[in-house]
Amino acid sequence: MRIIVYPHAMELGGSQINAVQLATEVRDAGHEVVVFSAPGVVVERVHAAGLPHVEIPLERGRPSARVIRQLRALSASGAVDVVHGFEWPPAVEAIAAAAGPGGAPHATVATVMSMSVVPFFPRTVPLMVGTEQIAAAARAAGHTRVTLLEPPVDTAQDHPGAVDASGFRADLGLDPELPLVAIVSRLAPDLKLESLLASCAAVAELSLTGTRVQLVIAGDGPAREQVAEAAARANARAGRRVVVLAGELADPRPAYAAADVVVGMGSSALRGMAFGKPLVVVGEDGFSELFEESTVDRFLWNGFFGLGPGSRGAGAPALAEAIRVLAESPETRSRLGEYGRGLVDTRFSLRRAAGIVLDEYAHAVAHRPALDARLADAAQASAGIFRYKVNRKVSRWRGRLQVDDANAKSEMAKLSAHASTAAATTAPGPPVAAQATAAQTVPGPTPPTAAPTSAATAPQERTAP
Known part of the structure; x- marks a missing residue:
């Protein structure tokens, strides 16, 4: 063809x-x-x-x-x-x-x-x-x-051992001994900014409460100044350098490979899992949730994004708690990293x-x-x-234009309600039967019984890297 x-x-x-x-x-x-x-x-x-x-x-x-x-x-x-x-x-x-x-x-x-x-x-x-x-x-x-x-996910390019990340921490002045949380994201006001700011606040809070971690943010975009200000506030609050901005990386794989924990949404979340890293999925309205066996169905149905409180609550405190669980347990990191890698291999x-x-x-x-x-x-x-286009012009004239367009939160809420109704009548199942391995079983999605609170992986004209 x-x-x-x-x-x-x-x-x-x-x-x-x-x-x-x-x-x-x-x-x-x-x-x-x-x-x-x-x-x-x-x-x-x-x-x-x-x-x-x-x-x-x-x-x-x-x-x-x-x-x-x-x-x-x-x-x-x-x-x-x-x-x-x-x-x-x-x-x-x-x-x-x-x-x-x-x-x-x-x-x-x-x-x-x-x-x-x-x-x-x-x-x-x-x-x-x-x-x-x-x-x-x-x-x-x-x-x-x-x-x-x-x-x-190009699993031939994104996998444990795909790149040499030995110099990544040293090049950015990161502590070689502390757990490293990585975010690879466009620094955009739509969909991204809230979780970026919450991540900066979360690692500062963890440092003050005894869980010493560090955060690297790889990416650039129109919200760079706001993210830099949040990083500076976090560093000042912690009394040391806990947030580092790496800028946009032509090849972000070293950031994934060097990380102990990945925080992200959409394609970036999946790439982190491809490198065998445990994942905290973020979204808007304070959403954060640890990716694990008990939450996999939610993300396979909704996509790797969310709206509203997760199981630990909302905002920076909830995100800090999810990161703490991983930062303090190498065994949990290893188990969830292997689980996510298996899912990417079989399904994505x-x-x-x-x-x-x-x-x-x-x-x-x-x-x-x-x-x-x-x-x-x-x-x-x-x-x-x-x-x-007429509606957009009228909204702009009235000063009520939503810059994220068809991906506004109202659209996401409508989608959740609409999809829940559809699930009851069409009962969609996984596109390919979940495959079992000797180490684990990767489940297919189960439509939620209540209206889902999150939507897809990548916004209309502003997509996750």
């Missing part, structure tokens, strides 16, 4: 990194793949993988008539079979490029790693989503083909994810909608986007 993979952006982030990883794996399986995207740092990964790249403007509307024309010409000239759009704007542009007179002959497939699927997304386009909860909600909303595609590997994607490509080509259905899809999307 000839395939165009179209990520929504190329700054560091989970959705776009997953797109490039999957494109590479599909190419290695014997298919022709082109990456179609704006410029950005992730393009370096495209070139490093030896994938052809076609650049589109960085500054553009979403959707963009210019990009639609460019995509249509590229698809038609290369006899492309499938355009795979990651997040809604690329998918909508792919639909438009295939609709109307002179439309390109490709089939469209979409992946949404966001916390919800926008309501105007066409129902007939094959859709891959990141959690069981979102899949249940999408099916209940009328999407005709929904497949679970959990954020993949890149090779398995690429097989799912290839199956969806084959289905999309074999069942491409007729022209009238494609035109109806394009019309539905156009009308929905028009309403969406």
Whole structure:
């Protein structure tokens, strides 16, 4: 097959990194793949993988008539079979490029790693989503083909012993004897900032109460100044250097490898587990929860994120308690690290994810909608986007625009309620039977009996690294 993979952006982030990883794996399986995207740092990964790249403007509307024309010409000239759009704007542009007179002959497939699927997304386009909860909600909303595609991890690159991390602590002046907590994250105000600030406060509190730990934060972004101020407050309160900002790392694997504990959400949480590290999952509204046997079903259903109090309460005190449990027990760290690594190997590997994607490509080509259905899809999307943009302009004029857009907390709450209703009627199960090993059994997700309190792994246009 000839395939165009179209990520929504190329700054560091989970959705776009997953797109490039999957494109590479599909190419290695014997298919022709082109990456179609704006410029950005992730393009370096495209070139490093030896994938052809076609650049589109960085500054553009979403959707963009210019990009639609460019995509249509590229698809038609290369006899492309499938355009795979990651997040809604690329998918909508792919639909438009295939609709109307002179439309390109490709089939469209979409992946949404966001916390919800926008309501105007066409129902007939094959859709891959990141959690069981979102899949249940999408099916209940009328999407005709929904497949679970959990954020993949390249276990050939991310595993214990993958990199030499012996110099990481020394380079940053970290204490070689103290347990190290690592966060690898974009420093963004949306979804990330609250847990970053809570983590700084938590390690300072632990130091004052006798649990000596240190925290390294690897990443950069628009909230860097706020995070730096929180780190300075934590260091002053502890009377020593307990928080270190490493900045953005082109290769963050040494941070994972050097850590004793990983704190994170989404793809970053999964990468930490791939390195055999115990994990504390964080979210918003004070959420933090230790990943362990008793909480695995929650995260397999909701994704590695959460809203509201966890089992130990909310905010920095609860996060500090979860970190303390791990910092004070090497045995617990070892056990949970092995457990998480086993889950990633059996359920989240890149090779398995690429097989799912290839199956969806084959289905999309074999069942491409007729022209009238494609035109109806394009019309539905156009009308929905028009309403969406009008509502945003009105909200901006009234001073009530939510910057995290379709991923606002209200959307997440709606999704939880919607998915719980869907779970009762569709009873979704794990996409692949859980596999047992001699050391452990990795369970599949069990839909919660109460409304879940968390959602997916990666926000619409601001994704976890």
